[in-house]
Amino acid sequence: MTPPEMMASALASCIGCYIVRYCEQANIDASGMVVSCDWVVSEKPKRIESFGVQVDLPHLLEKRRKAMMRVAQSCLIHATLERPPEVHNRYHKP
DSSP, X not given: OOHHHHHHHHHHHHHHHHHHHHHHHHTOOOTTOEEEEXXXXXXXXEEEEEEEEEEEOTTOOGGGHHHHHHHHHTXXXXXXXXXXXXXXXXXXXX
């Protein structure tokens, strides 16, 4: 698995975990749920420009869709990507 695949997987997994927890609390059947994630790469600078996440939840009623989307957007990885943290790279000579 490449680093971008791991990053997309982390985002999809986090969203999936939050949605399953929401479904358990709201008494919604989460069986058959699929969360997929793709991304777009920009060139200058080369980076992941955007992620696209799709949630398929067959047993979700339309009246619960907005709530489910709020839950998906509240996951830790999503929130981190929306407000990027500082990254401090260090080199340690053993």
